[in-house]
Amino acid sequence: MAQRMRTSFERILLCVAAFALFAACGPAKPGTTPDAGVIAAARQPDGWDSDVALKPAEDVNPDSRIVEINLEARVENLQIKPGLTTPVWTYNGTLPGPLIHAKKGQRLIVHFTNHLAEPTTIHWHGLRVPAAMDGSEAMQSPVQPGGTFDYAFDLLDSGTYWYHPHINSSAQVGYGLYGAIQVDDPDEPADLGDDLVLMLSDMGIEADGSLTPGDQSGWFGDYFGRQGNTLLVNGKVMPKVRAKAGAPQRWRVINAARARFMKFSVPGQKLIRIGGDGGLMTAPQPLDVVLLAPGERAELFLLPKHAAQDSVTVQWIDPDIFHLGQVGPPIDLFQFEVTADPEWKDGPTAPPAALRTIDPIATDGAVQQLLELTEQNTNGNITLGINGVPSSQATPLMATVNTTEVWTVKNTTNYDHPFHLHGFFFQVLDLNGVPPSATEWKDTFNVPANKTMRFAVHYDNRPGMWMFHCHILDHADLGMMGMLHVMEP
Ligand code: C2O
């Protein structure tokens, strides 16, 4: 009891301290060097994405069936905040790393070199790769400093994905190691707007420009999740996205923060969600507010229109994941401006009512798995875990290839946990008995405090050891992680 009271009190203190930091950070000037590789669609206004466009990875293989790239993890001095130099951990020197843009069915080959001072790996978040390519510590020995590793796999699914390390991942992701992957499907509805990948994150940057240590505040940092004091959109502080009235944009939003949930709306504009983690969903879903847990993605259709104010600040809204009943002030994220250009009249003005066909996974006779997300106290030592034990004491779940399971994931704690399964998409059946309004492929799903989510998953023929964990990466470190061994019969 004393322990519980103490943690609640300290939790509040920590929140107060965090708000103070945010307030001190405030809005700053947008980045000054627009990235190369800007693909400005004719109907968008000049420079519409020049602040945020991601540099595409260079494909060194002329074979159209293969995308082959070189990726280097290395520290690069970048100016993230005006006047400060920050030694960011990068892929190929940029924050985020290069955009891997490919087509469904292509093979991706990545020659990876580790120029960091510590071991790392790359995990291809959401992609259905063979287990040996998954980059988790369960399947790959770490790439040592100076070492190399070749990743190679086929891109089986369209959608918006991302890559990040899976060793010391909370610290390494927080230092800047993340990049986006966009896989296009030539068979999807023709025009869903002009693509814009927006990777949302945060970074702890000290007054002298140095990075806040990834293990700052020890146990408290793990428990509350480390939220950097600087909010970033594609590595920039408060960049600007421009739009022309009537010219649709398709935002592919990725939450790459190690712990921060991203909640926002665009004042004066309507957002329609058309996809999530694993590409398009079956039907569009109008949204007032977008909420993305760490690791999750959303594809949004935005038809810009003139509003009371044509230049608005999109702000991060406190999602109150600890359910304290009090929210902190909003924080500026990016600027959205509808230009004075004449309105674009050639549509489309809305996404089609039927976006994609996804067959529901048949669950008759499915094996049931019950998982509880737990907080446990062993002699005053509070850890997070699954089914009452931290990952260090857990035994793997066993499953068989070519079978279907239904997982019940019950959050028994008083705060939210985004549940992530490696290797296989799942379909959410219900959250506390309420089914989702449309069908979609998920790999990360926020299970709110004291709620229960059920999902169906089919294991295709990719045997191996797969991880599942809370994607608040600090929570994974504190033990909320487990393993799934998918075996051949
Ligand atoms: Cu994106 Cu195991 O994580």
Ligand code: CU
């Ligand atoms: Cu968690």
